[in-house]
Amino acid sequence: MHNKERKGRVPQAATHAGSHNFRASLELMIATIVLFLSTSAFPEIVPDTYKAHCHACHGSNGAGDTMIGKNLKLRPLGSHDVQQQSDEELFAVISKGRDRMPAFDRKLTKDQIWDLVKYIRTLRK
Numbered sequence: 530m531h532n533k534e535r536k537g538r539v540p541q542a543a544t545h546a547g548s549h550n551f552r553a554s555l556e557l558m559i560a561t562i563v564l565f566l567s568t569s570a571f572p573e574i575v576p577d578t579y580k581a582h583c584h585a586c587h588g589s590n591g592a593g594d595t596m597i598g599k600n601l602k603l604r605p606l607g608s609h610d611v612q613q614q615s616d617e618e619l620f621a622v623i624s625k626g627r628d629r630m631p632a633f634d635r636k637l638t639k640d641q642i643w644d645l646v647k648y649i650r651t652l653r654k
């Protein structure tokens with residue numbers, strides 16, 4: 530009974546005094562977030578495992594624009610054909626290899642392979 534009474538009650542003085550400032554800072558916060566996203570100031574985090582094990586063939590941003598990548602005619606990892614595959618399929622390719630790509634399940638842990646799947650998702654166009 531006592532609780533019920535307290536719930537809906539807002540300390541009047543506090544909301545009146547604070548509402549303007551709160552709104553202003555909320556607007557500022559939203560503006561900052563929008564700016565942050567639109568300038569793509571997002572630092573791109575490329576896993577070390579990608580640099581060490583994948584870059585030679587798949588290139589920067591998975592574009593496949595390295596000498597080996599071009600020879601192997603690799604599809605960009607950000608392309609629709611690659612992105613339409615499920616996380617499990619991408620995980621399986623990296624674990625077991627495909628065609629001229631070696632298997633990585635002995636070199637990398639499952640967590641590392643999942644991180645690579647997540648990284649590949651960030652390359653989606």
Ligand code: HEC
Binds near residue numbers: 579587603627
């Ligand atoms: C020796 C070169 C080589 C290396 C190193 C390599 N790959 Fe590949 N990768 C390939 C080839 C070849 C394919 C098969 C392309 C195809 O199916 O046409 C492939 C396919 C893939 C695919 C599926 C793409 C598609 O077109 O469907 C993914 C995802 C992938 N690799 C991720 C990785 C990741 C992550 C690493 C690092 C752990 C890696 N690869 C290392 C050569 C390589």
